[in-house]
Amino acid sequence: MYILEQLVNGLCQGSIYALMAIGYAVIYGVVGLVTFTYGEIIMMGSFSAFYYFIAFGDNLLFALVAGFITAALVGVIVHKVCYQRFLDAPRYISLICTIGMSMFLKNFATLVFGSEMKGMPTFFEGKFISLAGIRINYLQLMIMGIVILFSVGLTVFLKKTRIGMKLRAVSQDKKAAALVGINVKNTTLLGNCIGCGLGGVAGILLGVYYNSVLPTMGGMAGLKAFSAMVLGGLGSITGAAVGGVVIGVTENLGIAFASSGLRDVFAFALLVVVLIVRPQGLFGKKGN
Amino acid sequence: MIDKIKNFYTQHKTLVILGLIVMALILPLLIQKSSIMSIIVKMLFYVILASSLNIINGYSGQFNIGHAGFVLIGSYTLAILAQLNISVWILYPLAGVVTAILGLLIALPTLRLRGIYLALVTLGFSEILRLVALNWTSLTGGPMGIKGIPSPWLFGLQSTKPHIYYYIVLAFVIICLFTSYRVINSKVGRAWMSIREDDHAAMSLGVDIKKYKAINFMFGAFWAGVGGALMAPFYKFIDSTMFSLDEGFNILSMVIIGGQGTLIGPVVGSVVVNSITEIFRFADEARLLVYAILIISMMWIRPQGLAGTSKSVIANRGIGSKKTNIFTRIFDKKGVK
Numbered sequence A: 001m002y003i004l005e006q007l008v009n010g011l012c013q014g015s016i017y018a019l020m021a022i023g024y025a026v027i028y029g030v031v032g033l034v035t036f037t038y039g040e041i042i043m044m045g046s047f048s049a050f051y052y053f054i055a056f057g058d059n060l061l062f063a064l065v066a067g068f069i070t071a072a073l074v075g076v077i078v079h080k081v082c083y084q085r086f087l088d089a090p091r092y093i094s095l096i097c098t099i100g101m102s103m104f105l106k107n108f109a110t111l112v113f114g115s116e117m118k119g120m121p122t123f124f125e126g127k128f129i130s131l132a133g134i135r136i137n138y139l140q141l142m143i144m145g146i147v148i149l150f151s152v153g154l155t156v157f158l159k160k161t162r163i164g165m166k167l168r169a170v171s172q173d174k175k176a177a178a179l180v181g182i183n184v185k186n187t188t189l190l191g192n193c194i195g196c197g198l199g200g201v202a203g204i205l206l207g208v209y210y211n212s213v214l215p216t217m218g219g220m221a222g223l224k225a226f227s228a229m230v231l232g233g234l235g236s237i238t239g240a241a242v243g244g245v246v247i248g249v250t251e252n253l254g255i256a257f258a259s260s261g262l263r264d265v266f267a268f269a270l271l272v273v274v275l276i277v278r279p280q281g282l283f284g285k286k287g288n
Numbered sequence B: 001m002i003d004k005i006k007n008f009y010t011q012h013k014t015l016v017i018l019g020l021i022v023m024a025l026i027l028p029l030l031i032q033k034s035s036i037m038s039i040i041v042k043m044l045f046y047v048i049l050a051s052s053l054n055i056i057n058g059y060s061g062q063f064n065i066g067h068a069g070f071v072l073i074g075s076y077t078l079a080i081l082a083q084l085n086i087s088v089w090i091l092y093p094l095a096g097v098v099t100a101i102l103g104l105l106i107a108l109p110t111l112r113l114r115g116i117y118l119a120l121v122t123l124g125f126s127e128i129l130r131l132v133a134l135n136w137t138s139l140t141g142g143p144m145g146i147k148g149i150p151s152p153w154l155f156g157l158q159s160t161k162p163h164i165y166y167y168i169v170l171a172f173v174i175i176c177l178f179t180s181y182r183v184i185n186s187k188v189g190r191a192w193m194s195i196r197e198d199d200h201a202a203m204s205l206g207v208d209i210k211k212y213k214a215i216n217f218m219f220g221a222f223w224a225g226v227g228g229a230l231m232a233p234f235y236k237f238i239d240s241t242m243f244s245l246d247e248g249f250n251i252l253s254m255v256i257i258g259g260q261g262t263l264i265g266p267v268v269g270s271v272v273v274n275s276i277t278e279i280f281r282f283a284d285e286a287r288l289l290v291y292a293i294l295i296i297s298m299m300w301i302r303p304q305g306l307a308g309t310s311k312s313v314i315a316n317r318g319i320g321s322k323k324t325n326i327f328t329r330i331f332d333k334k335g336v337k
Helices: A001-033 A036-054 A062-084 A089-113 A138-160 A162-172 A175-178 A184-210 A217-232 A237-257 A260-277 B002-010 B014-029 B034-059 B067-082 B089-112 B115-135 B162-185 B187-197 B199-204 B210-234 B245-258 B264-282 B286-301 B320-323 B328-332
Strands: A126-130 A134-137
Touching: A001 A134, A001 A138, A001 A162, A001 A184, A001 A217, A001 A237, A001 B115, A036 A062, A036 A089, A062 A089, A062 A134, A062 B034, A062 B286, A089 A138, A089 A217, A089 B245, A089 B286, A126 B264, A134 A217, A138 A237, A138 A260, A138 B286, A162 A184, A175 A184, A175 A260, A217 A237, A217 A260, A217 B115, A217 B245, A217 B286, A237 A260, A237 B199, A237 B264, A260 B089, A260 B162, B002 B014, B014 B162, B034 B067, B034 B162, B034 B187, B034 B264, B034 B286, B067 B089, B067 B115, B067 B210, B067 B245, B089 B115, B089 B210, B089 B286, B115 B245, B162 B210, B187 B199, B199 B210, B245 B264, B245 B286, B264 B286
Parallel strands: none
Antiparallel strands: A126 A134
């Protein structure tokens, strides 16, 4: 039973990772550059929700929407500082820029918000349902529901709307997209904002799940998102979602079988093994 | 201004190098304060670490962002073996060899990987090593770290004071820079640079890419290990928090700010970055903000780094990298004749 409960925990945590990874995949697909600022955007989303909860009461729906917008706005700054100038430059330049930006945002948050851990409000007060003896929290169900909602929403947006089509075109081939009259510059910015917004939402869910926000929470979260995306295959949204869930489940099963201090070791070991055996990721196409 | 310095250097090469060495030798006599001397010793550590990363990132174009993992192995090797009463002098190179073997173990399965995949694997390894060091309490002391690492004896003096330890580190810095210089200007170094410029072209010219990439990783890892081993007796205490990913990024920033692919770049980077973080120490937390802004503005203004050549591909971003063909690119790079 303990293993099954860990499996449920893993699925819930994995779904948060999946949302992060989906956001990362959107950014990577549209901008075409790897970013290390993403973790700090997750942290910013989480912190914004913390202050929205204080200002407007424990209204999760409002916090999610406002957190999405806040993270997207931070995404605009990141885009202006780190990507826009360097889209045609050697890739490592923008990568270093994102490392600098991540350092900036993390220390900015430490200075402005304070370095101590802050508590998030609790939802559902630990109520749970029992399914064949396995406890599933309402909170976990709600988190998984929100993640599924956002993923489905994003897929519909990308597949059915004109803007979504533009985004997909830009992520496939920037030159060809420009040739058929798409404003590549603005579309890239928009894609980056959507990705960052999803990261912000994931950050809020992470904060609510663990009941805490910290200025340093972004580093590991961003790394997990990155790993999940690479695990699934660069730029593939389905792959990113699956990668996130796989990492979440691996971690929690790792806790069940070994000590909890080694949870991140399992996640990274899995990643390293997958990259060595199948460098294009689980869902990636060869030669990508 | 940077070009002027370079011109002066090319005209009076031996004079400048001799002057620098003499200055480095008499430096501890001029500075009385131990605190300032410690900062200078710290700079020298980072010269070794940044140079070793520069060998991997700058010369062969592989992208290693988890360099802290190698440093960790070097440090812990020395700290653990020093408890068995083995002389620290033997442990310095031994730590390097252990780290080089680890570098080979990481390089072998990852030789196929390029760019961001390799970066992620090195990142993952660095984090795995840190977490193992944190959790393997019986060997590494876990969160308590390892205390009381002995300092070596130099001419009958125990080198606990930074003024004496300085000479040990300085010797290793000179050996590190000299061997790097010799290797880079040898067949091996030329092979690395050809892989950096275009691995397919290098392969077609008969360069055994896998072999040279593995050698490259081992050489870089060796010096990272020696650098890490040098740090342990100086701080007398190590724990896993000293080797976080941020530390790896810190070393990477030094390489970038100094200029990758140049021998002097990491030296400049280490001196500049360490000076700035020390100067802004009064600002406490805000000094990292200054550091972050420095990194970003460096990328905006001079992405090839302080010591990088203004003729490089990176300097004329976008335009240069697309329109010039592969051969002009190779010949434009500094250090390739």
